[in-house]
Amino acid sequence: DAGVTQSPTHLIKTRGQQVTLRCSPKSGHDTVSWYQQALGQGPQFIFQYYEEEERQRGNFPDRFSGHQFPNYSSELNVNALLLGDSALYLCASSLDRRLGRNEQFFGPGTRLTVL
């Protein structure tokens, strides 16, 4: 049973560029959340997707956007990259919380470096 997978593993961009990160949820999961983990800090919630819609959003600017596809996979897009966007981006999948399942399974992350 494949767990959560993310691509690419590492990415280097320059300021002002745009980036797209991808995530495939654990088999059977329908909900995808994205987190940003800066060096030496805990993960910070960016947003969550369920049924192809953004269901909840954290305190991140509109430069951060996402998408969920019918097969439940997801993309995170960041526009106009800033140096401060350098971080490990984690994807987590889960079953819809309303079903009583609230456990999130994390992927290995994408390390984004902005120069």
Added chain:
Amino acid sequence: AQSVTQLGSHVSVSEGALVLLRCNYSSSVPPYLFWYVQYPNQGLQLLLKYTSAATLVKGINGFEAEFKKSETSFHLTKPSAHMSDAAEYFCAVSEGSNDYKLSFGAGTTVTVRA
């Protein structure tokens, strides 16, 4: 709004000694609480979770945690540390039936001395 405070950014223990990692939370409703472990250059792995059932929760790799509502705490323990326990540990809280996000603490790095 919920939040988590992890007391101590670094903990050093001898192999075979008790591991104790402290987590205090704030939440306006009964919370769901989690401990995750992160090994270098990897994602987060769930150690254990509290979801309003038993207050003493047993997890993987010999870890357990006790939910104490009166102290708003969810401390993580392991009776005997192993070298493989060296990692970063995060406490997280989720609140309410309509709040889907996890709010994490800043993490505690554990080193194990031979």
